[in-house]
Amino acid sequence: MKSLEELRAIRANMQAQMGLRKEDGNQTRIVVGMATCGIASGARPVLVALSDAVQEKGLKNVTVTQTGCIGLCKYEPIVEVIEPGKEKVTYVKMTPEKALEVLEKHIIRGQIVKEYTISEMIG
Amino acid sequence: MYRSHVLVCGGTGCTSSGTPKILECLNEEINKAGLKNEVAVVQTGCHGLCALGPIVIVYPEATFYSMVKPEDVPEIVNEHLLKGRIVQRLVYDETKTEEGTVTSINETAFYKKQHRVALRNCGVINPENIDEYIATGGYEALGRVLTEYTPDQVIQMITDSGLRGRGGGGFPTGLKWKLARANEADQKYVCCNADEGDPGAFMDRSILEGDPHVVLEAMAIAGYAIGANQGYIYVRAEYPIAVKRLSIAIEQAREYGLLGKNIFGTGFDFDIELRLGAGAFVCGEETALMTSIEGNRGEPRPRPPFPAQKGLFGKPTLLNNVETYANIPQIILNGPEWFASMGTEKSKGTKVFALGGKINNTGLVEIPMGTTLREVVEEIGGGIPNGKKFKAAQTGGPSGGCIPAEHFDIPIDYDNLISIGSMMGSGGLIVMDEDNCMVDIAKFFLEFTVDESCGKCTPCRIGTKRLHEMLDKITQGQGTLEDIDKLEELCYYIKENSLCGLGQSAPNPVLSTIKYFRDEYVSHVVDKKCPAGVCKALLSYVIDPELCKGCTLCARICPNNAISGKVKEAHSIDQSKCVKCGACIEKCRFGAISKR
Numbered sequence: 001m002k003s004l005e006e007l008r009a010i011r012a013n014m015q016a017q018m019g020l021r022k023e024d025g026n027q028t029r030i031v032v033g034m035a036t037c038g039i040a041s042g043a044r045p046v047l048v049a050l051s052d053a054v055q056e057k058g059l060k061n062v063t064v065t066q067t068g069c070i071g072l073c074k075y076e077p078i079v080e081v082i083e084p085g086k087e088k089v090t091y092v093k094m095t096p097e098k099a100l101e102v103l104e105k106h107i108i109r110g111q112i113v114k115e116y117t118i119s120e121m122i123g
Numbered sequence: 124m125y126r127s128h129v130l131v132c133g134g135t136g137c138t139s140s141g142t143p144k145i146l147e148c149l150n151e152e153i154n155k156a157g158l159k160n161e162v163a164v165v166q167t168g169c170h171g172l173c174a175l176g177p178i179v180i181v182y183p184e185a186t187f188y189s190m191v192k193p194e195d196v197p198e199i200v201n202e203h204l205l206k207g208r209i210v211q212r213l214v215y216d217e218t219k220t221e222e223g224t225v226t227s228i229n230e231t232a233f234y235k236k237q238h239r240v241a242l243r244n245c246g247v248i249n250p251e252n253i254d255e256y257i258a259t260g261g262y263e264a265l266g267r268v269l270t271e272y273t274p275d276q277v278i279q280m281i282t283d284s285g286l287r288g289r290g291g292g293g294f295p296t297g298l299k300w301k302l303a304r305a306n307e308a309d310q311k312y313v314c315c316n317a318d319e320g321d322p323g324a325f326m327d328r329s330i331l332e333g334d335p336h337v338v339l340e341a342m343a344i345a346g347y348a349i350g351a352n353q354g355y356i357y358v359r360a361e362y363p364i365a366v367k368r369l370s371i372a373i374e375q376a377r378e379y380g381l382l383g384k385n386i387f388g389t390g391f392d393f394d395i396e397l398r399l400g401a402g403a404f405v406c407g408e409e410t411a412l413m414t415s416i417e418g419n420r421g422e423p424r425p426r427p428p429f430p431a432q433k434g435l436f437g438k439p440t441l442l443n444n445v446e447t448y449a450n451i452p453q454i455i456l457n458g459p460e461w462f463a464s465m466g467t468e469k470s471k472g473t474k475v476f477a478l479g480g481k482i483n484n485t486g487l488v489e490i491p492m493g494t495t496l497r498e499v500v501e502e503i504g505g506g507i508p509n510g511k512k513f514k515a516a517q518t519g520g521p522s523g524g525c526i527p528a529e530h531f532d533i534p535i536d537y538d539n540l541i542s543i544g545s546m547m548g549s550g551g552l553i554v555m556d557e558d559n560c561m562v563d564i565a566k567f568f569l570e571f572t573v574d575e576s577c578g579k580c581t582p583c584r585i586g587t588k589r590l591h592e593m594l595d596k597i598t599q600g601q602g603t604l605e606d607i608d609k610l611e612e613l614c615y616y617i618k619e620n621s622l623c624g625l626g627q628s629a630p631n632p633v634l635s636t637i638k639y640f641r642d643e644y645v646s647h648v649v650d651k652k653c654p655a656g657v658c659k660a661l662l663s664y665v666i667d668p669e670l671c672k673g674c675t676l677c678a679r680i681c682p683n684n685a686i687s688g689k690v691k692e693a694h695s696i697d698q699s700k701c702v703k704c705g706a707c708i709e710k711c712r713f714g715a716i717s718k719r
Contacts, residue, residue, distance in 0.1 A: 004267070014258030
């Protein structure tokens with residue numbers, strides 16, 4: 001270790017991974033439906049893509065978790081975004097690509113990706 | 124990148140109740156489910172709630188599973204990790220909400236009043252991975268000290284924080300550092316006392332097992348402050364997990380250049396070596412510890428000269444306890460004012476206690492100084508099992524004393540405990556209920572000191588033996604009132620004349636029990652009764668002929684054939700044959716047998 005900067009670089013890199021173990025209520029939660037129906041229609045790659053991207057981008061206060069069957073098996077894979085103090089937004093028929101788009105536009109820039117939401121799809 | 128971290132407690136408590144098997148099953152099941160690249164399994168240090176071990180925590184949900192068995196692992200993997208459904212039956216009850224969701228463990232009674240400074244990383248990071256320690260701010264304090272502060276500034280910060288030695292004595296840490304710095308010498312040493320020997324205390328062990336790097340970092344800071352470039356950690360060989368993780372930590376720190384030559388490019392050199400103790404209690408005494416590091420038989424020597432003047436190998440030496448060191452980096456990072464804002468007027472910061480004995484939440488807790496004993500026992504500790512009544516708490520192990528119920532609301536700090544005849548000690552806290560006999564407790568601790576007295580000085584070697592004999596006589600029902608007075612007199616004599624802390628504090632358990640529970644001693648002597656029903660020689664087991672149905676069960680279970688009687692007639696116990704094992708009481712379905 002030659003300098004404090006070197007130490008801080010290691011820390012910044014590790015903190016992104018360790019952020020997973022934070023416990024506070026002020027986090028944005030991205031929830032992926034991972035029941036049999038979800039897994040069968042491809043929820044796993046969606047989940048992995050999301051959690052990788054969150055850590056790579058070093059997004060603090062965002063957690064990616066999973067849940068069971070939401071009840072709309074026809075529209076799986078389903079991703080819900082729950083921001084503190086805001087109404088839940090439900091995205092349906094997700095793919096890893098679409099999920100990353102949601103992450104970029106909704107989570108980072110704060111614009112809901114309307115065309116993927118459940119209200120648009122079901123009409 | 125992983126989407127989920129599964130933390131498995133690898134402290135000694137959980138390890139002995141099954142962690143290795145659980146880890147094996149977890150890795151196997153995760154492989155089988157194809158989650159190897161998505162889920163990380165991390166072995167951590169102690170979480171503190173040892174009574175509920177083995178503990179498994181799944182992030183990002185922070186689900187706290189308790190008392191996990193290897194056969195539960197497939198369900199956790201297939202339900203929780205694969206499908207995202209929490210396995211409700213394994214969730215710690217206190218974290219369940221009415222709506223069926225799970226709250227943070229930090230909201231439970233056990234953790235809510237705790238304030239973790241020394242234990243901040245225990246149960247949170249993987250102690251065998253230096254990067255995880257760095258992620259929580261590790262080695263930042265050392266870096267800042269070396270690049271931004273002079274040694275005198277560092278010592279001033281420690282002094283201003285009000286930190287006192289956590290090994291039991293409570294000596295101001297800043298002053299200790301100042302004295303060690305003031306002595307000029309060509310070579311100085313920094314030592315860490317990890318020879319934790321009090322029965323029931325395991326906070327130092329848990330810090331070493333859960334966060335070994337914090338001790339290394341603090342020792343390097345101390346080395347810079349006093350002008351030493353070599354450190355020794357004296358750790359018990361009976362702590363194999365701690366020894367292993369310390370060795371790994373030292374190696375990793377050397378690889379990163381955080382120990383060794385020219386640290387942070389500042390020209391400061393510092394290295395640390397381990398020395399294993401063979402488990403003698405007296406080696407926790409500072410002069411005996413250093414004698415042992417030198418390779419000699421661990422015996423204390425008179426002070427002065429104090430270690431700061433002439434310590435290890437005759438050189439000025441700084442010796443601090445593990446928990447003391449664990450506070451140092453946080454004081455540097457957050458400032459002395461932050462540390463001094465916690466605690467009471469003369470005792471700053473927090474203290475770790477090992478809760479044991481008759482208490483629901485056996486384990487490790489860290490509380491701000493000044494927390495009352497009642498809060499510790501009733502709230503954090505979850506109260507006393509089976510609805511029994513609190514009788515006393517023993518603090519400070521064989522060097523401490525008992526705190527009776529009348530002092531239940533006393534704020535715990537160094538000076539308050541000493542004023543009521545006990546001491547902080549290293550922080551063992553053993554809770555006793557109405558079924559504990561105080562004479563027997565005193566005898567237990569004296570038995571320990573008789574075993575552990577090194578034999579160098581007469582008051583301790585012979586005095587503790589005589590104390591033990593007198594206590595034994597009283598528990599046998601052969602004591603006299605005069606014996607109680609003699610006990611007290613001998614206690615003061617031993618305290619005054621012993622060479623080191625072991626002998627000087629050995630009579631404390633006797634003195635404090637006589638002070639607060641003299642009536643119990645008197646009933647042993649005068650009435651020949653043990654009020655708590657512990658001392659076997661003073662008990663007799665009796666069958667109530669009114670209640671006895673003559674089922675013969677007790678007669679069949681008695682190992683010494685002391686019970687006789689005909690079927691369907693009242694039985695009786697032959698007192699000359701009875702060995703007082705209590706087997707008959709346990710078996711009797713009619714409650715006809717009682718202890719008197």
